Amino acid sequence: xxxxxxxxxxxxxxxxxxxxxxxxxxxxxxxxxxxxxxxxxxxxxxxxxxxxxxxxxxxxxxxxxxxxxxxxxxxxxxxxxxxxxxxxxxxxxxxxxxxxxxxxxxxxxxxxxx
Amino acid sequence: xxxxxxxxxxxxxxxxxxxxxxxxxxxxxxxxxxxxxxxxxxxxxxxxxxxxxxxxxxxxxxxxxxxxxxxxxxxxxxxxxxxxxxxxxxxxxxxxxxxxxxxxxxxxxx
Numbered sequence: 422x423x424x425x426x427x428x429x430x431x432x433x434x435x436x437x438x439x440x441x442x443x444x445x446x447x448x449x450x451x452x453x454x455x456x457x458x459x460x461x462x463x464x465x466x467x468x469x470x471x472x473x474x475x476x477x478x479x480x481x482x483x484x485x486x487x488x489x490x491x492x493x494x495x496x497x498x499x500x501x502x503x504x505x506x507x508x509x510x511x512x513x514x515x516x517x518x519x520x521x522x523x524x525x526x527x528x529x530x531x532x533x534x535x
Numbered sequence: 536x537x538x539x540x541x542x543x544x545x546x547x548x549x550x551x552x553x554x555x556x557x558x559x560x561x562x563x564x565x566x567x568x569x570x571x572x573x574x575x576x577x578x579x580x581x582x583x584x585x586x587x588x589x590x591x592x593x594x595x596x597x598x599x600x601x602x603x604x605x606x607x608x609x610x611x612x613x614x615x616x617x618x619x620x621x622x623x624x625x626x627x628x629x630x631x632x633x634x635x636x637x638x639x640x641x642x643x644x645x
Contacts, residue, residue: 425577463623463635464578477632511577522627523568526577 425527427512433533436502442530444495444512453495454524455487456511464511470495502534539567539607539624539636547642554611556639558624559604567600567607568625568633578623581609614643 425446434440444453452471456464469477470489478487484506486498495512509531513524539558548554558567566585570578584591584600584607591598597610607626611618621640625633 427577463638466632466634469632509575513578522566522633523580523583524578524633525580526570528577529575531575 425512425514425525427510427527427530429530430528431531431533433535434499434502435535436504438502439498439500441499442497442510442512442532444497444527445493446514446525446527447493448514448525449492450514450516450525451492452515452522453489454513454515455495455497456513458509458511458529460508468497499532502532504534507532507534538634539626541622541624541636541639543639544637545640545642547644548614550614550616550643550645552614554614554618554641554643556609556622556624556641558607558609558626558636560607560624560626561605562628564602564626564628566627567598568627569596569598569607569609570623570625570635572621572623572638574620581622611641614641616643616645619643 428443455467458464466479467481468487473489484501488496509529511529512527515522515524539560542557568583569581572578582593582598584598595612600607621638623635623638625635
């Protein structure tokens with residue numbers, strides 16, 4: 422299995438809602454990533470988990486809360502988001518050890534905040 | 536972390552022609568990767584070139600790397616309509632994080 426899956430594909434939420442994005446991979450990768458991508462812009466790194474521990478948080482607002490419950494799953498909990506948080510949220514995974522760090526991406530969740 | 540800058544920002548060619556995209560970066564790297572993204576989808580890894588390599592091929596793709604000029608190029612030969620996508624370079628240093636450049640939007644006209 423060489424796939425990274427993400428659910429849901431689309432999500433519309435109000436500013437007072439709480440929702441979660443999910444990401445799953447079964448490639449044995451022990452590094453997992455969340456990226457945010459606005460239209461016509463490159464993906465921007467949000468969080469990195471290495472061996473289920475948060476290793477990088479790129480100064481992301483606390484209304485985004487990541488969680489890595491096990492080596493195959495990565496969640497992004499959303500609360501009190503703003504309309505400017507509307508974007509494509511991408512999950513990726515890679516081998517954390519070794520010299521090279523090719524990343525495998527999921528198809529993304531298109532988030533709209535009303 | 537590194538950041539690449541792609542050139543041109545947009546490229547439109549006829550099917551069957553070759554497409555060349557360039558990437559420049561600022562500091563030393565461990566490797567440089569190229570990714571493709573179809574509209575609204577996830578990124579797909581195309582090719583990785585190590586800092587001690589100068590050229591690499593994969594199917595219709597040819598990547599070059601010039602570490603003295605801190606630049607890389609991606610050549611797609613005999614382009615097809617299905618190659619229409621955004622292409623991002625991602626220079627990677629010792630931290631092994633990827634920071635994507637602004638990308639090149641390639642349109643291949645049938």
